[in-house]
Amino acid sequence: MTWRHRDGTVITSISDVAQPWSPDALTVLPLNMLGTVLLRHCVANENVTVLWDKKVTDVGSDEKGAWAVVEKKDGGVERWTADYICGCDGANSQVRKSLFGNEFPGHTWDAQIIATNVYYPLDKFGYDDINFIIHNEDYYMAAKITTDGLWRVSYGEDTKLSLAEVIAHQPTKYERMLPGNPKPGDYKLLNVGPYRIHQRMAPKFRVGRILLAADAAHLCNPFGGLGLTGGLVDVGGLAECFAGMQMGVADDTILDKYDEMRRLKYQEVINPVSSDNFLRVSATDPKEALVKDEFLMMVEKARTDKATRDELDQGVFAVCHDFTQYYNKQPKEAARL
Numbered sequence: 001m002t003w004r005h006r007d008g009t010v011i012t013s014i015s016d017v018a019q020p021w022s023p024d025a026l027t028v029l030p031l032n033m034l035g036t037v038l039l040r041h042c043v044a045n046e047n048v049t050v051l052w053d054k055k056v057t058d059v060g061s062d063e064k065g066a067w068a069v070v071e072k073k074d075g076g077v078e079r080w081t082a083d084y085i086c087g088c089d090g091a092n093s094q095v096r097k098s099l100f101g102n103e104f105p106g107h108t109w110d111a112q113i114i115a116t117n118v119y120y121p122l123d124k125f126g127y128d129d130i131n132f133i134i135h136n137e138d139y140y141m142a143a144k145i146t147t148d149g150l151w152r153v154s155y156g157e158d159t160k161l162s163l164a165e166v167i168a169h170q171p172t173k174y175e176r177m178l179p180g181n182p183k184p185g186d187y188k189l190l191n192v193g194p195y196r197i198h199q200r201m202a203p204k205f206r207v208g209r210i211l212l213a214a215d216a217a218h219l220c221n222p223f224g225g226l227g228l229t230g231g232l233v234d235v236g237g238l239a240e241c242f243a244g245m246q247m248g249v250a251d252d253t254i255l256d257k258y259d260e261m262r263r264l265k266y267q268e269v270i271n272p273v274s275s276d277n278f279l280r281v282s283a284t285d286p287k288e289a290l291v292k293d294e295f296l297m298m299v300e301k302a303r304t305d306k307a308t309r310d311e312l313d314q315g316v317f318a319v320c321h322d323f324t325q326y327y328n329k330q331p332k333e334a335a336r337l
């Protein structure tokens with residue numbers, strides 16, 4: 001992982017981000033591949049049923065149970081009941097809207113990010129697997145997403161540009177910011193997807209028997225990969241809560257802990273770190289990055305100082321929270337979790 005000037009020269013870097021020697025090694029997968037892995041596990045687990053083409057249009061709960069109103073593909077409507085419901089239905093979550101209407105406090109950045117997938121041999125120009133280019137106008141992230149030469153290049157554009165203007169401007173942007181100053185015939189562009197970026201958190205992650213997790217509960221800009229990661233650790237924590245209740249070692253007040261601790265993690269880790277990540281690439285003077293940006297100064301120090309490197313690697317786990325600590329006893333079953 002390398003931070004660079006717009007001309008490609010290196011500011012600083014972390015080698016072996018995937019920590020191949022570590023039992024907690026990171027694996028970086030594009031979302032579609034991760035989705036395939038998750039689905040395979042769900043299908044193999046007899047406790048999980050995956051249903052397609054069902055749209056939740058409302059949810060509610062009382063002291064006895066929770067319910068969801070579900071619209072089927074043929075237009076039919078069903079009412080499903082459950083002990084608890086967790087809304088993991090993404091940024092435009094209907095479950096969140098059923099609980100809070102349009103209330104989703106936070107802010108939207110004054111930038112649009114253009115996610116492009118492109119075949120262009122960035123590694124021939126010395127690019128590493130993940131590259132952050134620091135520049136006030138031409139900031140971008142370039143990450144290798146397959147082994148056959150496909151790269152994700154995400155760059156910033158003015159929010160005033162329409163989709164047509166973004167598409168028309170893309171060749172100029174590429175030529176100006178990518179190494180080798182490529183013209184359209186020099187690369188194979190697969191897609192261009194503009195999107196707005198937000199820092200937002202729902203007022204609560206638990207209301208009665210309804211829970212929220214992942215993008216339904218909180219949003220952050222994608223620089224640093226804390227969106228998906230934050231969602232995964234939400235559902236991991238929630239699974240620990242439900243497992244504790246199921247085994248009789250926790251009552252449902254553990255779900256209040258889920259609400260409290262996952263919101264705290266957003267406020268103390270995900271929101272500030274992802275905001276810093278975005279400001280680092282888009283609003284930092286690259287010439288001063290190694291004397292003013294504390295994180296990059298730490299990265300630079302970690303190149304030669306093992307203790308700093310260990311601290312940096314362990315920082316990844318700051319988003320996690322262990323909910324088994326709230327179990328009121330530790331049965332044999334709990335040890336299996």
Ligand SMILES: Cc1cc2nc3c(=O)[nH]c(=O)nc-3n(C[C@H](O)[C@H](O)[C@H](O)COP(=O)(O)OP(=O)(O)OC[C@H]3O[C@@H](n4cnc5c(N)ncnc54)[C@H](O)[C@@H]3O)c2cc1C
Binds near residue numbers: 091226
């Ligand atoms: C361009 C881009 C790049 C990103 N890059 C990264 C990255 O590099 N690293 C990272 O960590 N994160 C990244 N993110 C963020 C990451 O994609 C999200 O945080 C993550 O996908 C959220 O997962 P989720 O399951 O909460 O929501 P989603 O992935 O949005 O899934 C929600 C699911 O709910 C379903 N659904 C929605 N409404 C309903 C309804 N009413 N009824 C039933 N089902 C419903 C949807 O069909 C969908 O399957 C990126 C996001 C974008 C847009």
